[in-house]
Amino acid sequence: MTETSEDFARYSRQMLVANMGVAGQQRLHRSRALVLGVGALGTALASGLVRAGVGYVRLVDRDFIELHNLQRQTLFDEEDIAANLPKAVAAAQKLTKINSSVTVEPVVADVTHRNIESLMKDCDVVLDGSDNFEVRMLLAEACAKHAVPWIYGAVISTYGVTMPILPSDGPCFHALLPNLPAPGSMPTCETAGVLGTVPQVIAALQVTEALKLLTGNRELLCRELRYLDVWSGEFISVTVPETTEPCPICHGRHYEYLNGEHATRATALCGRSAVQVHPQHAGDIDFRTLADRLTPLGEVVYNAYLLRFTAPPHEMVLFRNGRAIIHGTGDEGAARAFYSRYVGQ
Numbered sequence: 001m002t003e004t005s006e007d008f009a010r011y012s013r014q015m016l017v018a019n020m021g022v023a024g025q026q027r028l029h030r031s032r033a034l035v036l037g038v039g040a041l042g043t044a045l046a047s048g049l050v051r052a053g054v055g056y057v058r059l060v061d062r063d064f065i066e067l068h069n070l071q072r073q074t075l076f077d078e079e080d081i082a083a084n085l086p087k088a089v090a091a092a093q094k095l096t097k098i099n100s101s102v103t104v105e106p107v108v109a110d111v112t113h114r115n116i117e118s119l120m121k122d123c124d125v126v127l128d129g130s131d132n133f134e135v136r137m138l139l140a141e142a143c144a145k146h147a148v149p150w151i152y153g154a155v156i157s158t159y160g161v162t163m164p165i166l167p168s169d170g171p172c173f174h175a176l177l178p179n180l181p182a183p184g185s186m187p188t189c190e191t192a193g194v195l196g197t198v199p200q201v202i203a204a205l206q207v208t209e210a211l212k213l214l215t216g217n218r219e220l221l222c223r224e225l226r227y228l229d230v231w232s233g234e235f236i237s238v239t240v241p242e243t244t245e246p247c248p249i250c251h252g253r254h255y256e257y258l259n260g261e262h263a264t265r266a267t268a269l270c271g272r273s274a275v276q277v278h279p280q281h282a283g284d285i286d287f288r289t290l291a292d293r294l295t296p297l298g299e300v301v302y303n304a305y306l307l308r309f310t311a312p313p314h315e316m317v318l319f320r321n322g323r324a325i326i327h328g329t330g331d332e333g334a335a336r337a338f339y340s341r342y343v344g345q
């Protein structure tokens with residue numbers, strides 16, 4: 001069945017835009033997209049795709065909604081919090097009310113090397129709304145392996161970055177970020193905060209690139225890394241050079257993250273309400289810097305060997321090499337989430 005412009009009446013203003021038309025709208029309607037992470041970026045990404053008429057949108061997130069999310073996560077409200085809804089479910093419910101002619105599939109899951117491929121390989125594009133490098137490395141490898149383009153996006157404080165990453169075409173994620181930062185070395189949204197307008201801008205750029213890709217306007221993609229600080233007004237585009245030596249992901253086809261070699265392991269500790277989190281990508285953590293970031297968020301004490309951070313109902317004991325014991329939960333996913341929020345990956 002071929003849809004007509006009457007079927008697409010709701011998109012009449014969009015179809016007037018250059019290179020779109022009924023044909024572009026039909027292509028969107030037959031497209032499938034994955035949004036990884038349904039936080040500030042993810043809600044804006046999902047909203048943009050669903051309103052534009054992308055026919056199938058899968059939303060993946062492991063979290064529940066909390067009051068401090070409402071400042072920037074635009075698909076949620078106070079009723080969702082009272083109903084204890086997971087983010088993916090609340091977002092899907094809201095989006096289905098906005099556009100019932102597309103399919104929105106919520107998946108409440110922690111993204112790991114075990115499930116990333118089944119989540120992305122039937123999609124035409126992946127939009128990055130994740131909040132940590134481990135998930136992005138999984139995504140980079142899975143997208144290279146299955147030849148699926150993805151749109152990198154990240155936000156913190158008053159700035160954000162985005163770049164489309166196409167399989168076997170142009171700089172890959174390894175070229176952009178050859179060395180991952182050590183745990184605890186980078187600010188997270190929990191420690192540095194984020195202005196609600198930043199994800200709106202970055203997500204708008206990401207969705208625009210996805211719409212170009214899905215409507216067959218690949219030549220119009222902005223291939224640079226774009227950096228934007230909404231507070232200072234700085235807006236920079238940088239051409240990322242391709243890696244000169246053979247890339248381990250693209251050429252070696254050695255998928256260290258997909259193989260689980262770098263997976264952050266979380267193990268529930270028997271007989272205690274505690275989980276041990278062990279990042280494979282370890283490092284020597286600078287406790288003083290991390291303590292400065294965590295002090296406004298809870299009680300922090302540290303010595304040369306360990307840092308203790310209390311934010312009820314959780315307490316974390318963090319060792320210099322990145323290993324941590326999170327008390328107050330027996331759930332491995334919750335412990336990984338806590339670690340990712342406060343220590344980062």
Ligand SMILES: [Zn+2]
Nearest residue numbers: 172174247250
């Ligand atoms: Zn590469």
